[in-house]
Amino acid sequence: MAGRRTPLYNATARQGASFGDWAGWELPASYGDLLAEYKAACDGDADHDSSYMGRVKGTGEDVLDLLHRLSTNAVVSLEAGQGAPTVLTTDRGRILDLITVLNLGDHIQLLTGPQASQDVIEWIDKYTIVDDVEFEDVTSSTAMVSVIGPKGPDILGSLAGIELGTFAPHQSARVAIAGAEGYIVRRDLADLTRCEVVVKSHDSEMVWQEIIGVGVTPVGLEVSEVLRVERALPGHDGELGESYNPLETGLWGSISFTKGCYIGQEVIARLDTYQKVQKHLVSFSFSPDARIEAGIKLAKEGREVGQVTSVVKVPTTGELIGLGYVRKEAAEVGTQISLAEEAGSWAKVEAQALPFGPGG
Amino acid sequence: MTTAYYAEDGTLTISITEKAAKMLRNFARKEGLDDEFGVKVGVKGGGCSGLLYTLSIEKEAGLNDKVIDNNGVKVFIDKKSYIFLAGTELDFSDGLNGKGFVFQNPNATKTCGCGNSFGV
Structure with a gap:
């Protein structure tokens, strides 16, 4: 069975992507020149369709308080623009998912593992008794593009009209790129700069073209996996799950x-x-x-x-x-x-x- | 196995021991509430085992709260929390190693070490 396609399937296909199945998705594996993709990510700027990561919108007064009670990190005091990684664990301390919690001001956004957004919502729902919270899976209605590499903050920052170079880890800001509204979050891959932009699905091709238009090199999953493994970062497909606790994973x-x-x-x-x-x-x-x-x-x-x-x-x-x-x-x-x-x-x-x- | 507590009409209820009732009256008095108070018990997500007990002194019941009178103390409980607490006894553990208010909950299949959190 063919995997899910991201809203950027056609745009990445036009860019010369060859596709492969991964975590239930049909994703760009590469754009034909792995060496050029890898060098662009390490030394310059590269963009990667990361729409396969789950996105959940949380609203209500108690969202951060509830997540604080259900997961490993202190998230209750996150101010607008701040974010933090946290782990949802079972009562035996095993990993359900590693997520990022972002306070976007008018709502909270959760970035989950691929195909994990519904499981995360159901898990939180199981422990929601009296809290004022509502969670909505926005994975399909939005798209996410990662701009990877040392030049990324300058390039994406100038497209969005903000200074991304000084952003703290997991800091986010509302932006508009070519009129498309969304947000950018700084989520570096250890020592490698990574800024991620999230917009509505119907705007995503336009935003992708804007980024490609200033000379950014598209990279597929093969190279993004190399970047991850080189930095000993756990992947949702192989290193995160109920077989492990967060201390074993070094989280x-x-x-x-x-x-x-x-x-x-x-x-x-x-x-x-x-x-x-x-x-x-x-x-x-x-x-x-x-x-x-x-x-x-x-x-x-x-x-x-x-x-x-x-x-x-x-x-x-x-x-x-x-x-x-x-x-x-x-x-x-x-x-x-x-x-x-x-x-x-x-x-x-x-x-x-x-x-x-x-x-x- | 924790015993479940039933009201006279045979339905599951929330029971308060005499010691817990006395302590609750003391706390109410300190908060400036004499006889007109209730103890609001509830459940929320969190704690080591998934669910966490909540306890507070309130002047009056919430709009949709169930009200139970036991040992001279009114218990206010929202209906969603009642599902997890039906049959529970609220006790008070004092002394140097006392844990304060303790829930003996027959619905709990597991309880964390400190006793504040449980799973069903």
Whole structure:
């Protein structure tokens, strides 16, 4: 069955995109030159159709208060223009979704994982008893374009008439681009600048053309996945889910240990206090001859210690790099781990994931 | 297993122990309310286990609140919260390690360590 198409399907097809299926979507995999796309994102400016990420509009007096009680981070005091990452966890402290909460002034916007917007709404609804809140899935009625790369803030800022270079992490502002109203949020990929613009679906082609029109290079999912894996950032498809708790994923910077209770807090606080986190999300390099793909098991001294969850090829070097969860005894940077079923090949731990920093 | 509390007509109710009733009257007096008060009990999302008890002294019931009289104290409860609290006993745990007001809720299938949060 063909996946969902974003409102920018036709515009990206005209740009030369070849499409692939991912997380239930039919998305631009590349625009024909992975090396040029990768270099544009790392050194200049690149735009990526990220409309597949879920978007939920929250209205009512209690939205932030409710989210504060249901998720890991302190979000109740977010002022207009401010935002924060937070994790919805089960009462056992397992990850339901990593979301971004944005206070846009007249309403709250949640950015969820792909295909997760309805699940997030249902989860919140389950715990809404007396609160004044209403949540609406606006994934289909809006589109999102990510402008990635060091020149992005200048280029997108001049199109929108605002200064994006000084924006704090997760800061947002209402904007109009070519008459289309929406908002821009700064959501960097670790050290790599990323500004995201969200507009109504029917305006999205025009906004996309405006951005392309000033010479920004479109990048597909293949390159955006390389950028993510290089920075040890968890993906919604492979590294986030109920198999993991947020401490294993290194999401310390999206957890408040001082705000009090939220669903799953008791378990997460105990894991922290007694240092009982058993495995960690790490990034890998691999031996040159390794035949590697997501799902491959890793072993140390004959004992299984983890599994690879993402693998990508770096366009500049042709090297394979990856992410995976490994037990704590094998998670130190520099540790060399064998591929369980391929004698002589190895994965080497390059970094432990810390998507939002060490927290504190 | 927590016991569920029933009213004389056989319906599930909210029960208040004598000790909790005495403490509630003390709190009401401190807030300048004598006999004309009620204790508003409710449930909201949050806490370690998903749902959180709420408790406050109120002068009068809300428009759609159910009002239950028990041990000389009126209990005000909104109808949505009542679904989660029917049959609950409100007690007071005092002493050095006391937890203050404690909900003994027969609907709770799990309760967090501090007792303020539960799941159904």
